[in-house]
Amino acid sequence: MSRLSTRLLNWYNKHKRILPWRDHPDPYAVWVSEIMLQQTRVETVIPYFEKWMKLFPTIKKLAKANEQDVLNAWEGLGYYSRARNLHKSAKVVAEKFNGELPRNLDDLKSLAGIGKYTVGAIASMAFGMDEATLDGNLRRIFSRLFDVKEFADSPAGEKILWSLARENLPKGKAGDYNQALMDLGSTICLPKNPKCLLCPLIQICEARKKGVQELRPILKPKKKTPQYIDVAVVVLRRDEVLLNQRPADGLLANMWEFPNARLAEAAVLGGVKSKEIVKSLKAQTKIQVKQKEALGIVNHAYTHFKVSVHVYQCDLISIPK
Ligand code: SF4
Known part of the structure; x- marks a missing residue:
């Protein structure tokens, strides 16, 4: 294991957040939680997740639900296309895969609302596969750890960050590794004022050594919002x-x-x-x-x-x- 993953996993064993979709690697629960967590904070997601799993405890139940009930359960979370895509994909999974989320990565990717990031998260956390993932938290952490100077939101920057996520992935522990990075990004390596003194990776963080951690990731200049x-x-x-x-x-x-x-x-x-x-x-x-x-x-x-x-x-x- 790399220095990075050893330190990270030791820290995760002691400090991991207790979340309702963890330690019950039901692929459906991981899928729902990952979709809800896109653009939304963990604290907001938890009650919605718990309510959702009571209303639609299986993919087949979700597939049979009517759209208005699905949207009502999502009400307040925003970005409603996420709920519609979950519903649409549940119907496909119920019909084509007998209600079981497929393990094949191409089949997973073919489902509405499941992109490269979600595939990596589901494959590693629910199926124990050695797959990396890269959300906003991970993008920020790798940009800082390796002082990446490419725009993190450009194709070239994305390519570098995905490679770093893959190169440092410890075999057989990808689920913990990805979740540890998500926790680190949410609690310590924050976008503003990262808590470097509490960070298990401070000794190997290039941006911190140079004092430029707050300037990473570098993003493309934003267009003015209409x-x-x-x-x-x-x-x-x-x-x-x-x-x-x-x-x-x-x-x-x-x-x-x-x-x-x-x-x-x-x-x-x-x-x-x-x-x-x-x-x-x-x-x-x-x-x-x-x-x-x-x-x-x-x-x-x-x-x-x-x-x-x-x-x-x-x-x-x-x-x-
Ligand atoms: S040392 Fe600071 S900037 Fe570097 S990974 Fe840790 S929290 Fe982030």
């Missing part, structure tokens, strides 16, 4: 509220929402005007309203854009038939 202004209308009729279902494809597919429209940049210069709200909503949704009072502004950041939603109570004039 900022949009939307209007959303709340139309009440007795105890009913008007909702619109989003299209079956794209962002938040099939979800229900208050009717809304995006305002053109020119239209919001000098403030959101009543005439523009009514006009944009009619043009984009064919819903005609009469604006009443302003209810507030909700700001939300998605991965690729930010939006400020100006919310108004309105009276309904007409909706498309």
Whole structure:
């Protein structure tokens, strides 16, 4: 075993986090946890994971569930395409693989929502295979340990980082190795202010030796995030509220929402005007309203854009038939 993996695994044996999907290497549980953990913190995931496993304890149960129940169980976790892909893939696994997650890496990769990272995580943690993986935590750790100067989010940087993850992988212990790196990245080798003095790898960390750990990984310069202004209308009729279902494809597919429209940049210069709200909503949704009072502004950041939603109570004039 390399110096890196010996030190790392010794540390992991003493400090590993107790997580509900660990020590029960049910491939389905590992799969669900890995998908939930994408873009989401462990503390947030734990209650969702526990609820999910009660509602859909097997792949076959998940395959038979209806989509709305699946989305309800995911509600609040965000990035709903993850839930849809889990559901879609469960149907394939139930049909093609008798409800058992396949061990063959190409079969695993063919499932919706399972990329190179998830394949490595499932293969090592659930099947004990000698497979490396590379999530954001691991990318950061290897960039720092080996002072990688390529952009970590470029194809060349990715290639170097995957090689480092593979070269240092201890045979027969890949599951622990990958999980130890994930724990180290979440608790010690943090993006900002890494706790180097507590790190089991401090003696072999190149970036720390040079004092550049906070400058690694090096990432490509970010493009400016677009900022949009939307209007959303709340139309009440007795105890009913008007909702619109989003299209079956794209962002938040099939979800229900208050009717809304995006305002053109020119239209919001000098403030959101009543005439523009009514006009944009009619043009984009064919819903005609009469604006009443302003209810507030909700700001939300998605991965690729930010939006400020100006919310108004309105009276309904007409909706498309
Ligand atoms: S020494 Fe510091 S920068 Fe290096 S791996 Fe450990 S925590 Fe990360």
